[in-house]
Amino acid sequence: MDDTVPQKIVVHKNSQRGVHFRRAGPRQKVYFSSDDVRACIVTCGGLCPGLNTVIREIVHSLDYIYGVDKVLGIEGGYRGFYAKNTINLTPKLVNDIHKRGGTILGTSRGGHDTTKIVNSIQDHEINQVYIIGGDGTQKGAAVIYEEIRRRGLKVIVAGIPKTIDNDIPVIDKSFGFDTAVEEAQRAINAAHVEAQSAENGIGVVKLMGRYSGFIAMYATLASRDVDCCLIPESPFYLEGSAGLFEFVKKRLREEGHMVIVIAEGAGQELLAAENSHAKSEQDASGNRLLQDVGLWVSHKIRDHFEKKLKMPITLKYIDPTYMIRAVPSNASDNVYCTILAQSCVHGAMAGYTGFTSGVVNGHQTYLPFNRITEKQNKVVITDRMWARLLSSTNQPSFLSTKDIIQVQKKQHPPTQLLDGDNNGSAISGKQSKSMA
Numbered sequence: 170m171d172d173t174v175p176q177k178i179v180v181h182k183n184s185q186r187g188v189h190f191r192r193a194g195p196r197q198k199v200y201f202s203s204d205d206v207r208a209c210i211v212t213c214g215g216l217c218p219g220l221n222t223v224i225r226e227i228v229h230s231l232d233y234i235y236g237v238d239k240v241l242g243i244e245g246g247y248r249g250f251y252a253k254n255t256i257n258l259t260p261k262l263v264n265d266i267h268k269r270g271g272t273i274l275g276t277s278r279g280g281h282d283t284t285k286i287v288n289s290i291q292d293h294e295i296n297q298v299y300i301i302g303g304d305g306t307q308k309g310a311a312v313i314y315e316e317i318r319r320r321g322l323k324v325i326v327a328g329i330p331k332t333i334d335n336d337i338p339v340i341d342k343s344f345g346f347d348t349a350v351e352e353a354q355r356a357i358n359a360a361h362v363e364a365q366s367a368e369n370g371i372g373v374v375k376l377m378g379r380y381s382g383f384i385a386m387y388a389t390l391a392s393r394d395v396d397c398c399l400i401p402e403s404p405f406y407l408e409g410s411a412g413l414f415e416f417v418k419k420r421l422r423e424e425g426h427m428v429i430v431i432a433e434g435a436g437q438e439l440l441a442a443e444n445s446h447a448k449s450e451q452d453a454s455g456n457r458l459l460q461d462v463g464l465w466v467s468h469k470i471r472d473h474f475e476k477k478l479k480m481p482i483t484l485k486y487i488d489p490t491y492m493i494r495a496v497p498s499n500a501s502d503n504v505y506c507t508i509l510a511q512s513c514v515h516g517a518m519a520g521y522t523g524f525t526s527g528v529v530n531g532h533q534t535y536l537p538f539n540r541i542t543e544k545q546n547k548v549v550i551t552d553r554m555w556a557r558l559l560s561s562t563n564q565p566s567f568l569s570t571k572d573i574i575q576v577q578k579k580q581h582p583p584t585q586l587l588d589g590d591n592n593g594s595a596i597s598g599k600q601s602k603s604m605a
C-alpha cells in the first residue's frame with residue numbers, strides 16, 4: 170500500500186447546524202492513472218429507487234470525466250463475486266437504466282464470504298470496488314477493505330449508502346427516500362378514496378420501515394389524508410380510553426371515515442406478545458423477519474367494531490410496500506444520486522479508500538464505513554417533526570409523561586458524537602448478524 174495519510178475524523182455538535190464534520194477524510198491513498206483503472210460495481214441488500222441511477226452515474230463519471238472504460242458489473246450482490254459472471258458496463262449500456270426501478274445488476278442478502286470476494290477481486294485484477302447498499306452492505310465493505318489491506322493489495326473500496334427506510338445515521342438522507350414518500354401518496358390516496366366512499370370506511374396502509382418510521386411519518390405529513398400514523402419508535406396500544414380503538418371510534422363518529430398509516434416495524438412487540446411461541450425468523454443477512462402488522466391491526470379493528478361493538482365498518486387494507494420500492498427514482502432523487510455517485514468516483518480517483526460517500530449538512534463528505542454502521546437513525550418522538558405530525562393528525566401520542574422521560578433518556582444519550590465516544594452506546598437493530 171502506498172502512502173498512508175492518517176486523519177483524525179472529528180464529528181461535533183454545532184447548536185446551529187446539528188452534526189458537523191471537519192476533515193472527515195478517509196485514511197489511505199491509492200493512486201492510479203486512468204488507463205490502469207479496472208473498476209467494478211455491486212449492489213447488495215433490499216431494493217431502493219435510484220440504484221440504477223447510481224450505477225449509471227458511476228459508469229458515466231468514470232468514463233466521461235476520467236476516461237476509465239473498464240467497469241465490470243457484479244451480478245446478484247456479494248455472492249456474485251464468486252458465484253456469477255460479470256458484465257461489462259459501458260456508458261451506452263447504462264444510458265437509460267435510471268428510468269427503470271430495481272438494479273440491472275441484481276442484488277441479494279447473505280453470501281458475504283470475504284475470502285472468496287477478495288480472491289475474486291484479485292482474479293479479475295479489479296482495483297476500484299464500488300459497493301452500493303445499506304448498513305449490512307457497508308459492514309461487508311469494511312470487512313473487504315480490511316482484508317484488502319491485510320493482503321497489501323492496491324485496491325480502492327468505496328461505498329454509497331442505500332436504504333429506502335432512511336435509517337442510516339449521520340448523512341442528511343438516503344437516496345430513494347423522497348421517491349418512496351412520493352409513491353406512498355398514491356396508496357394513501359387510494360385508501361382515502363375507498364374509506365370516504367363507504368359507511369364507516371377505514372383505510373389501512375402499510376409502508377416500509379423495519380426499525381424506523383421515516384417513510385410513514387413523511388408520507389403522513391405530506392398527505393394530510395391520514396388520521397393516524399403508527400411507527401416502530403412510538404409504541405401504541407389498542408384498548409382503553411387513549412388507545413387506538415377509542416380514537417378510531419371518535420374519528421368515525423366525527424368524520425365518517427379514516428385512514429391509518431402503519432410502518433411495517435410498528436407494534437411488533439404486540440404481535441410477539443400474542444404469539445409468544447412463534448420462532449423469530451431471520452433473512453439470509455440476519456435481519457429479523459417481521460410479522461404483518463397491517464393485517465394484524467386490520468383484523469383487530471374488524472373484530473373490535475363488528476364483533477364486540479356490533480358496529481358495521483368497511484375496512485380496506487392496502488400493502489403497497491414492494492410496489493413503492495420498485496419504482497424508478499424521481500427527479501430530486503436522480504439529482505441526489507448523481508451527486509453521490511460523482512463524488513464517490515472523485516474520491517476514488519483522488520486515491521481515497523475505505524470510505525462511503527454521503528451528504529452531511531448539505532456538504533459532500535467521505536465517511537469511514539463505521540460512521541454509518543455503528544448506529545441506526547430513528548424518528549425521535551420527542552422532537553419537533555413527530556410533534557408536527559401529532560398536531561397535524563390530532564392522533565393520540567400513546568405516551569404517558571413517564572414514557573416521555575424514558576424516551577428522552579434513551580434518545581438523547583449524554584455523549585456527543587465525538588470520535589470513539591459513541592461506540593459503546595450504539596443502538597443496532599441488526600445486532601450480531603449471522604453470515605450466510
Ligand SMILES: Nc1ncnc2c1ncn2[C@@H]1O[C@H](COP(=O)(O)OP(=O)(O)O)[C@@H](O)[C@H]1O
Pocket residue numbers: 213214215246247248277278279280281302303304305306307308309310312331332453454456602604605
Ligand atoms: N456484519 C456484516 N459483515 C459482513 N457482511 C455483512 C454484514 N452484515 C450484512 N452483510 C452482507 O451485506 C449484504 C447486505 O446486507 P443486508 O442486511 O441484507 O442489507 P442492507 O445492506 O440493505 O442492510 C448481504 O450480502 C450480507 O451478507
Ligand SMILES: O=P(O)(O)OC[C@H]1O[C@](O)(COP(=O)(O)O)[C@@H](O)[C@@H]1O
Pocket residue numbers: 214215216278303304331332333334377378379433452456494
Ligand atoms: O427485500 P426483503 O428481504 O423482503 O426485505 C424487506 C425489507 O427491506 C427494506 O425495504 C430495506 O431494508 P434494507 O435497508 O436492509 O435493504 C425494509 O424496509 C424491508 O423491511
